[in-house]
Amino acid sequence: MHIPPYDNENLPIVGVDNTTVPLNFFNIVKLNKGAQFISDVPGFESCIVPATCSIDIAVGDFVARDLGGRGVDVWDGEPEGVYVPVGADAVITCISEAAEIFVAGAKFDQSLAPFAVRADELDLVQYGSDDTKTHRKIKHILGQKQADKVGRLLVSELFTVGAGGWSGFPSHKHDTDRLPDETRHDETYNFRFRPNHGSGLQMLQREDNKPGDAYHIVDGSTICIDKGYHPCAVLPGYEMYYFTILAGLSQRSLAQYFQPTHADQLHTIPGILDMVAKFK
Numbered sequence: 001m002h003i004p005p006y007d008n009e010n011l012p013i014v015g016v017d018n019t020t021v022p023l024n025f026f027n028i029v030k031l032n033k034g035a036q037f038i039s040d041v042p043g044f045e046s047c048i049v050p051a052t053c054s055i056d057i058a059v060g061d062f063v064a065r066d067l068g069g070r071g072v073d074v075w076d077g078e079p080e081g082v083y084v085p086v087g088a089d090a091v092i093t094c095i096s097e098a099a100e101i102f103v104a105g106a107k108f109d110q111s112l113a114p115f116a117v118r119a120d121e122l123d124l125v126q127y128g129s130d131d132t133k134t135h136r137k138i139k140h141i142l143g144q145k146q147a148d149k150v151g152r153l154l155v156s157e158l159f160t161v162g163a164g165g166w167s168g169f170p171s172h173k174h175d176t177d178r179l180p181d182e183t184r185h186d187e188t189y190n191f192r193f194r195p196n197h198g199s200g201l202q203m204l205q206r207e208d209n210k211p212g213d214a215y216h217i218v219d220g221s222t223i224c225i226d227k228g229y230h231p232c233a234v235l236p237g238y239e240m241y242y243f244t245i246l247a248g249l250s251q252r253s254l255a256q257y258f259q260p261t262h263a264d265q266l267h268t269i270p271g272i273l274d275m276v277a278k279f280k
Helices: 260-267 270-276
Strands: 024-032 035-038 046-057 060-069 080-082 090-094 096-106 116-117 122-128 136-142 152-159 165-166 175-178 180-192 199-204 214-220 220-223 230-232 239-248
Touching: 024 035, 024 046, 024 090, 024 180, 024 239, 046 136, 060 080, 060 116, 080 136, 090 096, 096 152, 096 239, 136 175, 152 165, 180 199, 180 214, 230 239
Parallel strands: none
Antiparallel strands: 024 096, 035 090, 046 060, 046 080, 046 090, 046 096, 080 116, 122 136, 136 152, 152 239, 165 230, 175 180, 180 220, 180 239, 199 214, 199 230
């Protein structure tokens, strides 16, 4: 499902009752200096990530100050985040002139402890190549390093390296729990482009070797993926970013099932098997 960009007025874009990706939650919050927002997502653990500028976050007695620090866009600095447990409210205070904040969530039924992920604690991966048109880097905010502190939620930022190219290829899916080959993980993306008048394409192929759907994605587009193979591409001359939320049904660790038609390219794209291992 494609949700075109709109002014959501700090209300959830993907709510707790979403029928396409019921395991996911996603909100974009925009605040001016001194303004506050209380993030409360019943039945979901969440991760709050400033897309731009700086915020303070308080979760009960836990406080993370001066979180973020990026400038005009998501390319201008490194991400940081705060994990918010199920049943807890997070008070977000904007301490810069303005801030845009992502709130990612996964359905979960246990309450853990809040914590911050700073820039020097990110798990960084780069893979692919210019020759294969698959060169990209991933910044895991809630990734393998936080595996013992989180329930079902994986949060990362993905960047194409250079202008143009493909991401999420070889095509894979994760819509059915059939371990060890595949896990059910609902997934939500929010896209950005540089320059921001760029755009791209999100494919969604429900069955191998049968025609699927394609969505024209622009700066601010949200994509919800419930099932099927889902590579995406950016136009030549532009860079693409997407904020990624993964939520597992029965476990946090992601098992991707690669489309049989293209699975041989797992061995031709540099570093891709190392990338797969990081979504744990």
